[in-house]
Amino acid sequence: xxNPIEHLWLYNDWANKSVISTIKSQGSIxxxxxxxxxxxxxxxxxxxxxxxxxxxxxxxxxxxxxxMECEQYHNLASAGLGEKIKKHNDYDKxxxxxxxxxNDKFVNSIEEILLHTFNHGTYHRAQIATExxxxxxxxxxxxxxxxxxxxx
Numbered sequence: 001x002x003n004p005i006e007h008l009w010l011y012n013d014w015a016n017k018s019v020i021s022t023i024k025s026q027g028s029i030x031x032x033x034x035x036x037x038x039x040x041x042x043x044x045x046x047x048x049x050x051x052x053x054x055x056x057x058x059x060x061x062x063x064x065x066x067x068m069e070c071e072q073y074h075n076l077a078s079a080g081l082g083e084k085i086k087k088h089n090d091y092d093k094x095x096x097x098x099x100x101x102x103n104d105k106f107v108n109s110i111e112e113i114l115l116h117t118f119n120h121g122t123y124h125r126a127q128i129a130t131e132x133x134x135x136x137x138x139x140x141x142x143x144x145x146x147x148x149x150x151x152x
Contacts, residue, residue: 015142022140045077051098
């Protein structure tokens, strides 16, 4: 693995697409909480990408979307994050200043932001899996090792 950040980006893209595909295929039997969490994942990706681009985020943290909108927002955010990754080799040396949703100012490296964004998705995908199990549904496995095995 030559670039761990790029590898995590690829994993995040695969995992989100896997969950989106599962939600699309299960349709109306998916608990609304799962779609709410998937909306939150893509909102956060768009928000962090906007901050990385020096732009004001155009989505709210908990805005809710249809699964098709989630797919569109994920694809947009994933492509944008991929561009950032390919543009910077030394993520830890480049920092950005931004305001959070409470209007507090912070400065973080691009590396810290990317790691946070990908870890955030993992956390909420686990919540989606839990919600599905609580409702008698079998979630798709988005474990990192499953992704790695599929790459070989």
